[in-house]
Amino acid sequence: MLEKMGLRWPIIQAPMAGVSTVQLAAEVSNAGGLGSIGIGATDAVGAFKMITELQALTDKLFNVNLFVHKAPTHDPAREAAWCEWLTPQFQAFDAEPPATLHALYTSFADDPDMLAMLLETRPPIISFHFGLPSHETINTLKGAGIFLLATATCLEEAREIERAGLDAIVAQGFEAGGHRGMFDPKASDTQLSTAALTRQLVHATHLPIIAAGGIMDGAGIAAALADGAMAAQLGTAFIACPESSADDAYRDALAGPAAHDTRMTSIVSGRPARILANRFANLMDDPSRPSMPDYPLTYAAGKALNAAAKTQQEHGFGAHWAGQGAPLARMMPAAQMVRVLGGELAAILEKT
Incomplete structure (x- = not known):
């Protein structure tokens, strides 16, 4: 072959x-x-x-x-709840979450x-x-x-x-x-x-x-x-x-140390994905976290949050994909x- x-x-x-x-x-x-x-x-x-x-x-x-x-099914209430939950994260970087989420x-x-x-x-x-x-x-x-x-x-x-x-x-x-x-x-x-x-x-x-x-x-x-x-x-x-x-x-x-601690999480995009441990991945453990919108609507919020964080030189919200072999x-x-x-x-x- x-x-x-x-x-x-x-x-x-x-x-x-x-x-x-x-x-x-x-x-x-x-x-x-x-x-x-x-x-x-x-x-x-x-x-x-x-x-x-x-x-x-x-x-x-x-x-x-x-x-x-599969194309996402819009659920305005779920999407609004997700953006509301992320609002404090955005505000920490002098930003607001998107008013609506669109499929990227x-x-x-x-x-x-x-x-x-x-x-x-x-x-x-x-x-x-x-x-x-x-x-x-x-x-x-x-x-x-x-x-x-x-x-x-x-x-x-x-x-x-x-x-x-x-x-x-x-x-x-x-x-x-x-x-x-x-x-x-x-x-x-x-x-x-x-x-x-x-x-x-x-x-x-x-x-x-x-x-x-x-x-x-x-x-x-x-x-x-x-x-x-x-x-x-x-x-x-x-x-x-x-x-x-x-x-x-x-x-x-x-x-760095994050290579030894990859996480499988859906928080970045709405679909399970393995990334290097960072501030965004840690939010998955928040007990107040609401139900996520469909992929890739969740990703639209995640990308916007990462962009806001980077304006303040914070890189802990990036989608840093990596497998468990990362330390090598x-x-x-x-x-x-x-x-x-x-x-x-x-x-x-x-x-x-």
Whole structure:
């Protein structure tokens, strides 16, 4: 499968929306891994710009990631209660919460312009997070010769991906940083580790499995391969690379004590996501916290609060995504990271 995909190393850089950049993805792909960009947080125009820029920087394969979440249901009373609860936090920074909350992102399931743009640019690989688009859309993309992946956090989601006719499954363990790829964020979460989930999916499905979550070095990649994965997807490992868009506060937090205390929380966006421990994450423990609005309405409030805090040089409200392997983060250029990871993996495989 790796040979078919043209990869030198079984290393996939996670498509971290807001953190991964075109330059980061290009460097990873050119070094022999699979670079990725997340376009779920932009529209078709912005995504077209990102994809065409990436195509100009590499002739290697790359992945484009899309959010396929259910559109939010507006509940004015719930949204007002949420903003009222956050009001003291805003006022501490001489600001007020938004008067109304708007969906920041359009789901790919509801975005025909994005589909038309993808058919025009034809990225070699597309991955889905939070769910799957319609069978018609999947068949259209496959008909265009595009290799399709989707994230699964449990066996039921993996089987749905397999029934839909996709080409591979990303097994996202509970250790992973960023948003859980759960199809239904209100469903019970099995919280399976990357290793346990990978083993289950290798045995229970017929599709290639990509292990994701907590993998930071060649030893972690080797363990994923030993569990039956065809490749490993790493996100947190690439945050400290200079090509990522992480700001100085994010990088400092990743290099500090917070790396040893990541939190799975919904407070940032309304969906479960693992972040570095900070002031925002700690608010999750407030017993007076009301019910959250749907994703991404909660995210609109979170982004506004972070922007207000940053005007006062407070960086404890940022969405600093990171997995449980964060203490193992290393700062080096992305291409060097791929080579180091590949070298570590090769050294381990030579001993086995």
